[in-house]
Structures are given as structure tokens and as C-alpha cells.
Amino acid sequence: MWVADTEFPAPKPILAALQKTVDHGVFGYELPTPALKETVAARMDKLYKWKVKPESVVATTGIVSGFNIAARIACSPKKGVLMQTPVYNEFHEIKNNAGVAQLNAPLIKRVVGNIISYEIDWDIFEKQVKKVGMFLLCNPHNPLGIVFSRKDLLKMAELCIKNNVLIVSDEIHSEVLLADNSFTPLAKLSAEIAKHTITLVSPSKTFNIAGLFCGFAIIPNEELRKRFELEVSHLTMYVSSMGLIASQAAFSGKCDGWLKEMNRYLTGNRDFMVDYITKYMPNVRTTIPVATYLGWLDFTQTAVKDDPFNFFLNNAKVAFSDGKIFGKEGEGHVRINFGTSRALLKQGLDKIRNTLDSQ
Numbered sequence: 001m002w003v004a005d006t007e008f009p010a011p012k013p014i015l016a017a018l019q020k021t022v023d024h025g026v027f028g029y030e031l032p033t034p035a036l037k038e039t040v041a042a043r044m045d046k047l048y049k050w051k052v053k054p055e056s057v058v059a060t061t062g063i064v065s066g067f068n069i070a071a072r073i074a075c076s077p078k079k080g081v082l083m084q085t086p087v088y089n090e091f092h093e094i095k096n097n098a099g100v101a102q103l104n105a106p107l108i109k110r111v112v113g114n115i116i117s118y119e120i121d122w123d124i125f126e127k128q129v130k131k132v133g134m135f136l137l138c139n140p141h142n143p144l145g146i147v148f149s150r151k152d153l154l155k156m157a158e159l160c161i162k163n164n165v166l167i168v169s170d171e172i173h174s175e176v177l178l179a180d181n182s183f184t185p186l187a188k189l190s191a192e193i194a195k196h197t198i199t200l201v202s203p204s205k206t207f208n209i210a211g212l213f214c215g216f217a218i219i220p221n222e223e224l225r226k227r228f229e230l231e232v233s234h235l236t237m238y239v240s241s242m243g244l245i246a247s248q249a250a251f252s253g254k255c256d257g258w259l260k261e262m263n264r265y266l267t268g269n270r271d272f273m274v275d276y277i278t279k280y281m282p283n284v285r286t287t288i289p290v291a292t293y294l295g296w297l298d299f300t301q302t303a304v305k306d307d308p309f310n311f312f313l314n315n316a317k318v319a320f321s322d323g324k325i326f327g328k329e330g331e332g333h334v335r336i337n338f339g340t341s342r343a344l345l346k347q348g349l350d351k352i353r354n355t356l357d358s359q
């Protein structure tokens with residue numbers, strides 16, 4: 001229940017597109033076609049009425065590559081990258097990968113009963129944003145499952161622009177929406193924000209094709225895009241043909257019925273998980289994610305608060321992601337991946353409940 005991909009086979013139109021290529025049998029070099037860039041732009045229009053020019057789309061070997069490249073452009077050892085912790089572990093690697101400083105603006109945790117939620121600490125954000133070259137937003141947020149409100153997005157963007165800070169918006173989970181939640185890309189909010197933003201999107205989480213390593217940076221600002229593309233070419237980071245082919249099929253619209261069904265199933269899993277924890281493990285606190293298939297469990301009120309990750313790995317044979325890899329705020333927490341069958345989710349939860357009870 002750890003690494004963030006699901007256990008659902010990719011939808012048939014993607015498998016068929018890949019199969020057709022396999023049958024063709026020629027796997028020569030490929031570049032992203034104009035048709036693919038048009039497909040990405042058309043998807044933004046279809047989902048959000050966000051008008052993106054196809055030439056603003058740059059293919060990358062994934063979202064992690066995308067934000068590391070952005071950090072190389074916008075940051076320096078002194079002007080670092082700002083992030084809202086606890087946050088996706090790869091964000092924490094940028095400082096080493098790109099040799100830049102990391103600054104955090106930890107989110108504030110609120111507790112009601114056994115339900116936890118997080119919100120922005122504006123004082124800290126405002127203080128930290130003055131010292132960085134880039135703000136890396138995770139929206140929807142991994143591991144907290146938050147979709148930031150329009151009001152919050154506008155305020156974050158305004159502070160970044162005021163301080164001449166590049167905004168990089170990692171929106172990899174934007175189509176994994178639970179219940180009736182909706183999503184708006186940050187860059188759609190205004191032309192001014194779009195000019196200062198690199199938006200990173202990908203079909204990889206949504207359609208379970210992460211291992212094909214293909215993502216897209218949407219960069220309306222031409223000067224910024226040229227710098228980004230130059231860095232991509234310096235690093236010779238070209239996307240494999242299978243990744244390009246799968247992405248074209250994924251974003252074509254042919255998989256949207258499958259996606260609707262997956263999101264409905266995941267919503268059921270989320271509700272099952274939150275109910276189970278509230279009923280049988282009331283000392284364990286949980287988020288109620290509105291997006292992603294990731295839950296965030298807080299064991300700080302239990303006997304295993306010091307190291308729940310190793311405790312459950314060793315005693316329950318259940319592997320979560322250790323909360324500490326998302327930042328020091330994650331101590332005593334784990335991330336749970338519920339992108340699996342209800343039966344397996346129940347089995348995992350039963351195991352942690354029984355192991356906790358035996359403490």
C-alpha cells in the first residue's frame with residue numbers, strides 16, 4: 001500500500017494503441033507529434049475550458065523530471081525552492097538533484113474528532129516566498145489529498161508574482177477526483193498567472209501508465225519555454241515512443257468512461273477506509289482526501305507513534321509509505337495507497353487493526 005500507482009489495468013484504448021505499435025514491430029526514435037500536443041491542449045480545453053496553445057506543450061520524461069528542470073532554470077544555491085510540507089518525497093530530492101536550497105512553508109494541521117485537515121499558514125508562506133526562485137505547488141496535494149480553493153490559489157500566485165518567483169504547479173493527480181469534486185488548473189486563473197507558471201500534467205496516475213514515463217509541461221511564456229526546452233535538450237531527456245503513444249490514447253477522450261468508473265470505485269474505497277478507521281481505530285486520525293488514491297494516517301495518539309511505518313511493516317506485513325519521507329511533519333504518520341481492490345484494502349486495514357489491538 002505504498003508506491004503511488006494503482007492496481008487497475010490501464011484502459012483498453014491505451015492497451016490497443018500500444019498493441020498496435022507492438023504489432024507494427026518498428027520501435028525507432030519518435031518525437032512528440034503536433035497531433036499529440038494538440039491532444040494535450042484539447043484535453044485542457046475539454047476538462048477546464050483552459051485555452052492552451054499546442055506549441056506551449058513540452059513533452060518530458062515525467063513530472064519529476066519536469067520540476068527538476070524547472071529548478072535548474074529558476075533556482076540557485078541561494079534562491080531555492082519553496083514547498084508546502086508534508087509533501088511528495090521527490091520534492092525533497094530537488095535540493096540534491098539540482099543543488100539548490102529548499103525552503104518549507106509547512107501546512108497547519110487541524111483536528112476534529114479523528115479527522116485531520118490542513119490549511120495554508122499565510123504568515124510563513126509570505127515570509128518564505130521572498131527568499132526563493134521557485135514555488136513548487138502540489139495540487140492536488142500528495143499525500144494530503146487536498147484540492148486548493150480558487151481563493152488560496154489566487155493568493156499564492158499573487159505572492160509569487162509580487163516576489164518574482166516562478167510557479168511550478170504539479171497537477172499530476174488532477175483527474176483523480178473523488179466524489180463530485182472539481183479541479184481548476186492554477187494557470188487558468190489569469191493570463192498574468194499563466195505567464196509566470198509551468199503547469200505539469202500527465203496521464204500517468206490517472207490511467208496507471210506511470211512506468212511509461214511521459215508527462216507534459218505547459219509553458220505559455222515563450223521565453224521561459226525556450227529555457228526549459230534548452231535544458232531538456234542539454235540533458236537529452238527524450239520520451240520513449242511507447243510513452244508518447246500511450247499518452248495520446250489516454251488523453252484522447254476514449255478512456256473517460258473508464259476514468260469515471262475508477263473515480264467512483266476509489267471514492268467508495270476512501271469512504272470505506274475513513275469509516276473503518278473511525279469505527280474500529282478511533283485513536284488513529286485520518287484525512288478525507290478529495291483527490292488522489294492516497295490517505296494520510298496519523299498514529300501520534302497511539303502506542304506506535306514513534307515509528308508506525310516499521311511497526312506495521314514488521315508486525316502486520318503491511319507496507320505503507322513512511323510519513324517522514326514527506327517532511328518532518330510526517331513523523332508518526334504514514335501514507336496509505338487505497339488504489340486497489342476493496343477486498344485487499346479491507347485485508348490491509350484488518351491487519352493493522354489486529355496488530356494495533358494486540359499492543
Ligand SMILES: Cc1ncc(COP(=O)(O)O)c(C=O)c1O
Pocket residue numbers: 004061062063064065088138142170172202204210213214215
Ligand atoms: C505529486 C506527484 N508528482 C509527480 C509524481 C511522479 O511523476 P512522474 O512519474 O511523472 O515523474 C508523483 C508520483 O507519485 C506524484 O505524486
